[in-house]
Amino acid sequence: MTNYEIQTDREWWSQQWLDLLDKYRFKKRLERARNYARQGNVLSINFQDQKVQAQVQGTQSEPYEVSLWLDHFSDEEWGFVIETLSEQAIFSAKLLAGEMPQNIEEVFAANGLRLFPFSLDDVHAHCTCPDKANPCKHIGAVYYMLGDRFSEDPFVLFKLRGQSQEKIIANLRQLRSPSDEEPETKTQLLAEIETVNSYPPKVEQFWEYNEQLDPSLVVITPPASSDNVLNVLGSIPLETAANQTPGRSISASETVMQYLDTIYKNISQQAVIMALSRDE
Incomplete structure (x- = not known):
């Protein structure tokens, strides 16, 4: 495994995951977890049945087994999310480019869901070490290493929520393309975005919205920060x-x-x- 290094220019979605851990109040345990990640104690990270399975070398001769998972969304919930994503070309273009759209959480909130965990309590984890604290330093080390995985591939977070990259992309292309035409490409999506952005907005109408709001889109959720x-x-x-x-x-x-x-x-x-x- 690659050792964990502190970066100041992480992608926002990766940093949001790490911020969740950095809010953990027991700072000494957090520092030990960070050191484990830095020193290469996380021997392996794999995905099995939409769970993260990792091996972390502790003080014993045999490494500890760590499991980490999030609550999955149902196929129906994912269907609503992907349909909402398909309604704006910018979402499809960003995801096709391997990037996480900045306001992606709004799409999930519109469907009564959250992509990112609200707090550490929303992240389920188990370690075979004798420490009863959760997260222990072994789980914490895996948290940090996952931040790097998210940076390399934002679809890891979607996978933890129960949906693969291949299925998300395929469904987006299907929803955005007429049945008798070829699937929409990233170039076509970017061209569509450029066309939309070419119309200059009218400053005096920027804060106006004259359409009737759909009550189903009003979603009450806890604040984004648990501070x-x-x-x-x-x-x-x-x-x-x-x-x-x-x-x-x-x-x-x-x-x-x-x-x-x-x-x-x-x-x-x-x-x-x-x-x-x-x-x-």
Whole structure:
């Protein structure tokens, strides 16, 4: 495996994945995971049945087995997403060029879905090491290495959501091409985009929209960022009790932070429920 290197010019979709991990509050464990990735401890990363299967060398002679996966979208949900993608040439052109469209999440949100995980809780992972924390440093190392995979191939994220690159491209071409014509090529798509962009917008009408909004397109979702006051302030500096069992993995500070984090998540969920239950 190639060692993980910190980059400042990553593609935005790769960086968004890594930002999810960087918000993890236990920074010491995060640093150990980053070092594992840098030092080449991730021996292999493979995809099996839309799951990531990896081997990570720890302190033992035998490497640990790591599994990582996301919730899959159904065929019906993917059908809605791809149909929405096909309605704008820019999406098809970007994907055909191996790039992730900047506002791709809007397409998924319009169908009541999220492409990128909202928080680490949305990423399922398992490691054979004895550490009960999740993510442990072995899982964290795989997270970092996946950031490189996303940078090389954005379709990896689609695959984790249950759809292959080949099927997405084939369906996009089919939806955008009449049945009696050849499939649309990337060159044709780019030409269509150029034609659309050739019409100068009228500044005085930029903020106007006179069409009736489709209620089905109004989707209430949690905020894109999971940052809260806990992430900003960091761990609470609580002293360890004198009678605490030696070698205990979770400190008093971590226990309190986990409790407060649960409260914040419950409040966020209640806010979404209240918004969905409003009549107006």
